[in-house]
Amino acid sequence: MATPHVSGVAALIKSLHPDWSPAAIKSAILTTSDAVNSTGGSILNEQHRKASAYDRGAGHVNPRRAADPGLVYDIGVRDYAGYICWLLGDDGLATIVRNSSLTCKNLPKVKDVQLNYPTITVPLTTSSFTVRRTVTNVGPAATTYKVKVDTPKSLRVRVSPKKLVFSKAGEKKRFKVLVSCHKMHKHKLVQGSLSWVSEEHVVRSPIVAVPKVGGHAPAPWP
Template sequence: MEHGIFVSAAAGNDGPIAGSISNGAPWMLTVAAGTMDRAIRTTVRLGNGQEFNGESLYQPRNNTAGRPLPLVFPGRNGDPDARDCSTLVEAEVTGKVVLCESRTIDEHVEQGSTVSAYGGAGMILMNKAAEGYTTFADAHVLPASHVSYAAGSKIAAYIKSTPKPTATITFRGTVMGSSPAPSVAFFSSRGPNKASPGILKPDITGPGMNILAAWAPSDMHPEFVDDVSLTFFMESGTSMSTPHLSGIAAVIKSLHPSWSPAAIKSAIMTSSNTADHAGVPIKDEQYRRASFYSMGAGYVNPSRAVDPGLVYDLGTNEYIAYLCGLGLGDDGVKEITGRRIACAKLKAVTEAELNYPSLVVKLMSQPITVRRTVTNVGKANSVYTAVVDMPKDVSVVVRPPMLRFSRVNEKQSFTVTVRWNGAPAVAGAEGNLKWVSDEHVVRSPIVIPPAKAVA
């Protein structure tokens, strides 16, 4: 960062646990993983006529589960090893479609291999409750469909309801326009950032589900037959969403060579989307409204990020002042910066005072005021008006409420004062501060953490 190098880093795949975020330094762009409106569609049809959509990359023409077959759930009696098909009885699954509960995201194909080895004709892979509606297009070894927890629960209930349950798995290929999309993937790590809870993390969400990604030709895939080598493969994770953001940052840098890494990061964050393709708030893996702790500022919008209007800029000295403000001491700061720093000679800043594109306000009974500075990177003569979107029990006052710019790269500062309208809310609150001009909307998330947020 000090040498002008933009750093994007994966948020991690330990979600949906709160406080599981990785790579939370404020000079990094911390990237969460979201879905797209593309599905590698499969459809499960039960004997009672119910249908459930799922996903699978393996869609053979010779579909052994393409006609109604007996359907069995080995774990219907509660055995956890049987629920996820770790242990099977050949006589109970041979020639049948087998319902299995998901293990880890890296074991889906292995589960299908076990079903196939015991003679199963097909597999329905159902999510656990915490995995919600996030489904993977895996390269299975038998006809399979990965379905949501809600769908899997209904399939399990159907099995219990009839003495002779049946199921068919059909393949639909690539389907565009699936909905809701985008949403946050269940595995994407969540904030708050334990090391520095006053900085909102993750910063942004990008496409990280079922991504067709390049592989080294020598990289062997054990889920396929021996000696098969692939140059591309379908993968999911925050390590898939992060390269998307690196590429977007490179495009912005090519258009604006003088911009700092912080300016590029600000452009990406403040131009992002909080609404999905249907115009409703982006959802998490449970199809509940996604919080800023799960998606960061929002889902990246590359076309808007190249022309953000205003940016929140930062440099090395501000980050060092922030590190001193964390109380790390001179030695602790040296470990990070690589050089000796005398914090006593600097004006340390708190997390809230760092000129970050998002605001985390640890609000109790007394109002809190924070200061921010924006740089005009749009038209020379521009006027921006502050628009606040917060729950009614929170008061936010911006001073001044209007910013007038007369030249490019002009900087102007403002303050944001936040207070409760009445008693503090234990659950915290979320909203947005928007600077709106005729051509731009520059949005910054405002987060008031829950009273018992992860520390």
């Protein structure tokens, strides 16, 4: 039943914000979701155990907060096209996008982990792994957000800058996230979260560090 419920919430947000892209609507739903259940406890999986990030996603959808998320992580056609260029090259771009004005020669190649998703998935490694993100202010014009990181002791997350100051609606700010692990977990993912907090909004992004499979970094999860 998750699909029709989330589809209804997406339609609600689109009616309130008709100019928002699908990526912005998705971001609003993910970053405002509840990380705990209705009693304040952990969200459980089908075996009634504490759910991992891959079981619960970003959490329980909260339509009221999703309608006013404060910040969104947006993605445009050029971003996706750059990802296709990195993954499949010109042949893939021509097959999927079918837009002769877009060529890999004129596009920056975007790795999967660097797509501007509201969730952050990185390989589990003791060396520092860096991802970059851009947020767009869709809340009050003059707003300051401070970063809040919630992770286990084994996971180190550094964010730069630690504060985002917006002066107008629609303004964009970039930041980078450096993730490393003190203690390796061979077959276990490590999870935490990064939140941008203002007086009115909390914009939360799940962070998942996953062991490499066959020498390859994990693909991002939506």
